[in-house]
Amino acid sequence: AQRVTQPEKLLSVFKGAPVELKCNYSYSGSPELFWYVQYSRQRLQLLLRHISRESIKGFTADLNKGETSFHLKKPFAQEEDSAMYYCALINNAGNMLTFGGGTRLMVKP
């Protein structure tokens, strides 16, 4: 069975501070992981996926297979980063996303 855990329901930081949203996973196959973001009153949208190795809006995430983690990081948080962030794992068949419970990020001015 696959499982994604986001231990923090809420993370509050000040503007300009570093931010790290934690994600741990459990999966017997070769994991492919994503971060999705949902801004207020907007649809869920892809932020980044680990195979792309991109930095989107200043966010990066590194897959650590030893620690089974895929933490999302940004060195300097901005107020517009305030949103719900979901970590997700896709199964090998590529047909089902398993989501973590989500972390609400609040960036205070």
Place this chain on the structure above:
Amino acid sequence: GAGVSQSPSNKVTEKGKDVELRCDPISGHTALYWYRQSLGQGLEFLIYFQGNSAPDKSGLPSDRFSAERTGGSVSTLTIQRTQQEDSAVYLCASSGDTDTQYFGPGTRLTVL
């Protein structure tokens, strides 16, 4: 181009009634997915279509839930004899050549 669309955006119904939720995927996307987002359960996978067939129905919570897809495009999720615990936001997503899933805005279902 146009993204995934869903209708209605909000649906309020009485317990015991049937409801139909519609999803229009991105044009050309062959895969379509339904998820449910509720306060207690987070985001849960319901069902997946590849073309018109649904090889994976494992996520449907009960036999009151069914879904179909016609013409490899529009999909309808039907909930029969709705219960209060069915209240949630129902999300649809589609994907094309890559397995990146693009989500619609959701339908908020409230069962009174």
